[in-house]
Structure formats: C-alpha cells, structure tokens
Amino acid sequence: MLPNIPDTNFKRVVIVGAGFGGLALAREIAKRDDLQIVLIDRNNFHQFQPLFYQVAMAGLEASAISFPLRKVFQSKKNVHIRITEVLQINPDRQSIDTELGEITYDYLVIATGASTNYFGMKEIEERAIPMKTVSEAIGLRNRILQNFEDALCAITDDEREGLMSVVVVGGGPTGVELSGTLAEMRSFILPKDYPEIDFSGMQIHLLEGADKLLGAMSKESSEKSKKYLEDMGVVVHTGQVVTGFDGKYVTTKQGLKLRADNLVWAAGIKASPLNGLNPEVIARGGRIKVDRYNRVEGYENIFAMGDVALMTEGKWENGHPQLAQPAMQQGKALARNVWRVLDGKKAIPFEYKDLGSMATVGRNRAVVDLPFWKFQGFFAWLTWMFVHLMSIVGVKNRVLTLINWVWSYVTYDQSLRLILRPKAIAQVADKEANNTVEV
Numbered sequence: 013m014l015p016n017i018p019d020t021n022f023k024r025v026v027i028v029g030a031g032f033g034g035l036a037l038a039r040e041i042a043k044r045d046d047l048q049i050v051l052i053d054r055n056n057f058h059q060f061q062p063l064f065y066q067v068a069m070a071g072l073e074a075s076a077i078s079f080p081l082r083k084v085f086q087s088k089k090n091v092h093i094r095i096t097e098v099l100q101i102n103p104d105r106q107s108i109d110t111e112l113g114e115i116t117y118d119y120l121v122i123a124t125g126a127s128t129n130y131f132g133m134k135e136i137e138e139r140a141i142p143m144k145t146v147s148e149a150i151g152l153r154n155r156i157l158q159n160f161e162d163a164l165c166a167i168t169d170d171e172r173e174g175l176m177s178v179v180v181v182g183g184g185p186t187g188v189e190l191s192g193t194l195a196e197m198r199s200f201i202l203p204k205d206y207p208e209i210d211f212s213g214m215q216i217h218l219l220e221g222a223d224k225l226l227g228a229m230s231k232e233s234s235e236k237s238k239k240y241l242e243d244m245g246v247v248v249h250t251g252q253v254v255t256g257f258d259g260k261y262v263t264t265k266q267g268l269k270l271r272a273d274n275l276v277w278a279a280g281i282k283a284s285p286l287n288g289l290n291p292e293v294i295a296r297g298g299r300i301k302v303d304r305y306n307r308v309e310g311y312e313n314i315f316a317m318g319d320v321a322l323m324t325e326g327k328w329e330n331g332h333p334q335l336a337q338p339a340m341q342q343g344k345a346l347a348r349n350v351w352r353v354l355d356g357k358k359a360i361p362f363e364y365k366d367l368g369s370m371a372t373v374g375r376n377r378a379v380v381d382l383p384f385w386k387f388q389g390f391f392a393w394l395t396w397m398f399v400h401l402m403s404i405v406g407v408k409n410r411v412l413t414l415i416n417w418v419w420s421y422v423t424y425d426q427s428l429r430l431i432l433r434p435k436a437i438a439q440v441a442d443k444e445a446n447n448t449v450e451v
Contacts, residue, residue, distance in 0.1 A: 015094055015096075015110065015112045015113050015114075015115050017048075017050055017092050017094070017115060018092075020048050022046050022047055022048045022090070023046075023047055023048070023118040023119065023354070024047075024048045024049075024050060024116065024117055024118045024119070025041060025047055025048070025049050025050070025117070025118065025119045025120075025121065025350070026050045026052065026108065026115060026117035026119070026120050026121070027049065027050070027051050027052065027121045027123060028052045028053075028098050028108070028120070028121065028122050028123060028124055028286065029052070029053060029122070029123035029124040029125055029318075029320075030051055030052075030053040030055070030058050030081055030123075031058070031059070031061075031123060031125045031318060031319075031339065032061075032318065032336040032339040032340045032343070033123045033125075033317045033318030033319075033339030033340060033342055033343040034051070034053070034121070034123030034317075034318070034343065035058050035081075035084070035343070035405070036339070036340045036343030036344050036347075037121060037123065037317070037343035037344070037346055037347050038051050038085070038091065039084065039085075040343065040344055040347030040348070041347045041350055041351070042085060042088045042090060042091050044351065044354075045090055046354070047090060047350070047354075048090055048092070049088075049090060049091045049092070050091075050092045050093075050094065050115060050117070051081065051085075051091060051092070051093050051094070052093075052094050052095075052096060052098060052108075052110065052115075053081065053093075053095060054095065054096070054097055055095070056080060056081055056082065056093070056095050057078040057079055057080050057081060057146075058078065058079045058081060058084070058405055059077065059078055059145065059146050060077040060078070060079075060403070060404050060405065061144075061336070062185075062336065062400060062403075063076075063077045063400065063404075063413075064077070064143050064144075064145075064146065064148075064149040064186075065143065065149070065186060065189050065190040065193060066193070067146060067149040067150060067153065068143055068149040068150075068152040068153050068156075068190065069153070069156075069190070069193040069194065069197060070153055070157070070197075070426055070428045070429040070430075071193065071416065071420060071426055071428070072413060072416055072428070073412070073416075073428060074146045074149070074150055075409075075412075076404075076409050076412045076413045076416065077146070077404060077409065077413070078146055078409075079404075079405040079406045079409060081093050083406075084405065094110070094112060094115070096110045096111045096112045097110060097111045098110050098124075098286055099111065099287065100286065100287035100288040101120065101286050101287065101288030101289060101314070102114075102288060103288065103289075103311060103314065106118070106120075106313070108120065108286075108288075117313070118313065119313050119314075119315065119350070120313065120314045120315065121306075121315045121316070121317065121346070122285065122286055122300065122308070122314070122315065122316040122317070122320055122321075123316070123317050123318050123320065123339070123343070124283075124284040124285065124286065124320050125283075125284060125318060125319045125320060125339075126144075126281040126282055126283050126284055126298075126319040126320065126334055127144060127281065127282060127284050128142040128144050128277060128280075128281060128282075129279070129280035129281050129282035129297075130277065131279075131280065133255070133256075135256055135257060135258070136254065136256070136257050136275070136277065139257050139258075139259050139275065140181070140257060140275045140276070140277035141155060141274065141275065141276045141277065142277050143186065143190070143276065143277075143278060144281070150432060152276065153429075153430075153431075154431050154432065154433065155274065156178070156274065157429055157430075157431050158431055159175040159176065159273065159274065160175070160176065160202065160205070160206055160209070161431075162175050163175040163176050163206075163209055164206065164208060164209065169213065170271070172209075172213060173213045173214075173215070173271060174260055174271055174272060174273040175273055175274075176209070176211070176213060176214040176215075177213075177214055177215040177216070177217075177270075177271060177272040177273070177274065178194055178214075178215075178216050178217070178272060178274045178275075178276060179217045179219060179262045179270055179272045179274065179275050179276070180194075180216070180217065180218045180219070180276045180278060181219045181254050181262075181275065181276065181277050181278060181279045182219075182220065182277065182278035182279035182280065183218060183219075183220025183222065183224070183225040183226065183227070183248075183250065184226065184227070184228070184278065185226065185369075185370075185371040186278040187218055187220070187225075187276075187278040187279075188218070188225055188226060188237050188241065188371050188373060189371060189372055189373070190276060190278065191216055191218045191241055191246045192240065192241060192244060192246070192372070192373040192374035192377070193374065194216050194246075195216055195241070195244035195245050195246050195374065196244070196374050196375060198211050198214050198216065198245070199244070199245070200424040200425070201424070201425055201426070201429075202214075204425070205429065215247065215270075215271075215272065216245065216246045216247065217246070217247045217248075217249060217262075217270055217272070218241060218246055218247070218248050218249065219249045219252045219254055219262075219264065219268075220248075220249070220250045220251075220252065221251070221252065221253040221254075221279070222250065222251070223250050223251050224238075224250060225237050225238050225241075225248065225250065226369075226371055226379070228333060228369060229369050229371070229379065229381045230381050230386050232379075232386055232388070233369075233371075233379035233380075233381055233386065233388065236379050236388045237371060237373050237379050238250075240373040240374065240377045241373060244373075244374060249264075249268060251266065252264040252265075252266050252268050253265040253266065254275075254279070257275045259273065260272075260273060262275055281297075281319070281334060282297050282298045283297055283298035283299040283300070283319055283320040283334075284298065284320060285298050285299075285300050285316075285320055289308065289311075289314075290310055292309075292310075293308055293309045293310060295322045295331075298320070299319075299320060299321060299322035299331060300316040300320055300321055300322060301322050302315070302316050302317075302321045302322065302323050303323070304323065304325060304361035304362050305346075305349060305359050305361060305362065306321060306323070306342055306345075306346050306362060315346060317339060317342040317343060317346060318334075318338065318339030318342060318343070319334040319339060321342070323342075323362065325362065325363065325364060326363075326364075328364060332364050335369075336403070337366075337367055338364055341362075341364060341365065342362060345360070345362045346362075348360070366383060367382075367383070368380065368381050368382040368383055369381045370392065370395065370396050370399065371396070372393060372396045372397075375393075375421070376389070376390045376393050377389065377390075377393060378392040378393035378395070378396040379392055380392040380395050380396065397417065401413060401414060416428075
C-alpha cells in the first residue's frame with residue numbers, strides 16, 4: 013500500500029494530527045494555492061474534546077461533536093488527507109514512515125496532542141475508564157448504562173452499590189463537568205428509567221490530589237464549583253492521591269477507601285511525541301521543546317504545536333496550558349508565519365493571549381474566569397454554552413447540539429441512553445465460515 017500523494021513544484025507541508033491546532037493550521041494555509049498540504053490522522057474526523065463528557069453521559073450523540081475531515085476540505089484540491097498511524101520521523105531524509113508507507117516533506121508539523129497519563133500505575137491503567145476520545149466516551153456510556161441494567165438483578169446491596177457508584181479522579185474541568193452531569197442524571201433521569209432501583213445507594217465521588225478543584229482557575233471559581241457539586245450530592249475529596257483500584261475499591265495514598273466498580277480517570281495527560289527526534293528535545297511529560305516560532309529545537313523544518321509542544325514565553329515558563337485555545341492560536345500564528353516566509357518576510361514570534369477559562373457544573377451552574385471579569389451562576393452557564401457552541405466545527409453540528417441542549421433543559425430528559433456495542437467483523441466472518449446461526 014502506498015500513500016499516493018502527487019508530486020508538485022509546490023512546498024509540501026505535512027501536518028500530523030487533526031486536533032484543534034492541526035486543523036486550525038491546515039484550514040489557514042490551505043487558503044493559498046501555492047502550497048501542498050498533507051493532513052495525517054488516525055481518525056477521519058475532528059473531535060471536539062471539551063464535550064466528550066456529554067457523549068459519555070448520553071447528553072449528545074457522538075456525531076454532534078465530530079466532523080469529517082474530508083468535508084472540511086472538500087473545495088481544497090491542494091489538501092491531501094491520509095488516515096494512518098505515523099511510525100517515526102526520518103529527519104535526514106525529510107520523511108516520515110507511516111503504515112501506508114513513506115511520505116516526504118518540506119515542512120513537518122507535529123500536532124499529535126496528548127493521551128491519558130496514569131503516572132505509571134498499571135493496575136489503574138488496566139481497570140480505570142479513560143475519556144480522551146469519542147470511542148472512549150461511548151465506552152464509558154455503555155459501561156455506566158449496562159451497570160444499571162446489571163444492578164436490577166444484583167443479589168446483594170453491596171454488589172448493587174458497587175455497580176451504581178462512580179469515582180471520578182481529577183478535579184479539572186472534565187472531572188467537575190462529568191461529576192455534575194452524573195449527579196443530574198441521578199436526580200432527574202435514572203429514577204424514571206429504573207423505578208425498581210433505590211438511587212440513594214448511588215454514590216458519586218470526585219477525587220483531586222491538590223487542595224482545590226479547578227486548579228488553573230481563580231479561588232472564587234474553585235470554591236463555587238465545589239459548593240455547586242456538594243449541593244448536588246457529589247462527595248468532593250481534595251488532597252487525595254489515588255494509588256490503587258482492584259475493580260471494587262479505590263484507595264488513596266492518604267488512606268481513603270471507596271467502594272465502587274467504576275473509576276473514571278481524568279487526572280492527567282501526557283504529550284504524544286513522534287519517534288525519531290533527538291531525545292534531548294523531549295521535556296517533562298513528553299512535550300517537545302520549541303522556540304517562539306514553534307520550531308523544534310535543533311531542526312530547521314520540523315515544528316510542533318499545541319499540547320505536544322513546550323514553548324517558554326513570558327509568564328509561561330513551564331509551557332502554555334494544554335488546552336484548545338493555545339493550540340488554535342499557535343496553529344493560526346504558524347500559518348501566518350508560513351505565508352510570511354514564502355513571501356520573503358520575517359516570521360513573527362508567537363505570543364499567547366489568555367482568553368480565560370470556564371467550566372460548567374450542571375444546569376444553570378457554571379464558573380467563568382475572564383482576564384477582566386470573574387463570574388458564576390446562570391449567566392456564566394449561558395456564556396459557557398455560547399462559547400462551546402460556536403467552537404464546534406460545522407453549522408449542522410452546532411444546530412444539533414443546540415436542539416439537544418434546549419430539549420434537555422425543557423424536559424429534564426434525553427433520549428440518547430443507548431448501549432451500542434460494535435460487532436467485530438472478524439468474528440462475523442468466522443461464524444459465517446462455520447455456518448453457525450446466532451439466536
């Protein structure tokens with residue numbers, strides 16, 4: 013199998029990763045016809061990660077927060093999309109090895125993002141439920157819903173409590189938003205779906221190793237989010253570092269022991285650099301050292317951006333936050349610099365503009381930190397919805413998401429609680445070969 017990318021007289025920019033940064037860069041530089049862009053990703057769609065938790069909690073369909081890459085670039089004949097895994101970089105040959113074969117580049121941009129970080133705890137890695145992709149969010153939804161089906165037939169109260177209870181590890185936006193949504197489901201939705209179950213036995217615990225929630229946000233937002241969660245019945249534990257999970261009990265370094273069959277891991281991420289770079293450019297957390305132009309240290313035509321890049325700038329001496337905004341800003345800035353270099357102009361150093369942070373805790377509850385204003389409550393919730401809605405790729409996806417949110421707000425319900433299990437093609441083929449009939 014070959015990549016089959018046509019040779020042209022134009023400079024070829026290879027972008028690995030179609031997340032927030034990679035997509036922003038590709039969309040900008042694709043506006044020029046004198047560049048050839050090769051966009052590589054393991055999925056054929058862009059994922060809107062901030063709303064994964066709503067897919068996991070049956071609030072949105074996966075298709076509402078995913079957008080096909082080929083649809084984004086339908087009118088751009090200079091963009092070539094390849095769905096494959098990148099195996100390594102060959103800087104000396106100016107090429108990358110992929111599962112489709114070798115692809116050469118004039119400029120290489122690494123925008124591979126980050127993956128779940130279990131901090132070396134194998135037991136937790138094997139048993140915890142991550143939520144870094146759409147498929148993992150659907151897997152969490154399947155797990156939670158199936159547990160309630162199993163709880164109907166549980167023999168003992170302990171077994172039923174373990175099936176229904178959830179421990180969320182990580183007090184950042186994902187953990188806070190997931191815990192709040194679970195609490196709302198327990199109050200408004202699940203008792204109607206499962207009238208035979210007493211949901212007073214369903215415990216929701218949120219564990220955070222630091223001494224406060226939403227560590228990157230203001231003290232006011234941290235305290236308010238904790239109060240919101242506790243008012244909704246979530247048990248918040250700060251200063252608790254999880255060290256073990258045997259499938260039934262979650263244990264912490266401080267001696268806490270919680271009964272739950274479900275551990276959702278939202279406690280940390282680590283960058284996903286590509287093989288083939290000089291090990292000296294790989295910093296803490298797997299991030300790649302870059303200069304103010306996103307150029308990887310020691311390489312003239314290899315760049316890194318977003319979560320995988322470590323850029324020291326002003327007060328960001330430990331790198332920019334691994335969030336969507338820095339990635340998108342770096343993508344657009346790198347595109348402008350590509351244009352400037354092609355036009356014989358001097359590149360401009362990147363400067364991050366912090367637009368603020370926000371998190372929603374549930375219905376009518378959110379916290380927002382802007383550079384000039386901090387506020388919480390209903391207006392913050394509306395602000396959160398507007399910002400996230402406008403950030404979703406595709407008008408149709410925005411409309412579908414808005415309809416889902418309005419319907420859920422009016423009815424206190426949603427009709428997306430489906431347990432979807434894909435059937436492996438290989439298994440189907442084996443059954444057909446053996447002439448077996450599934451009843």
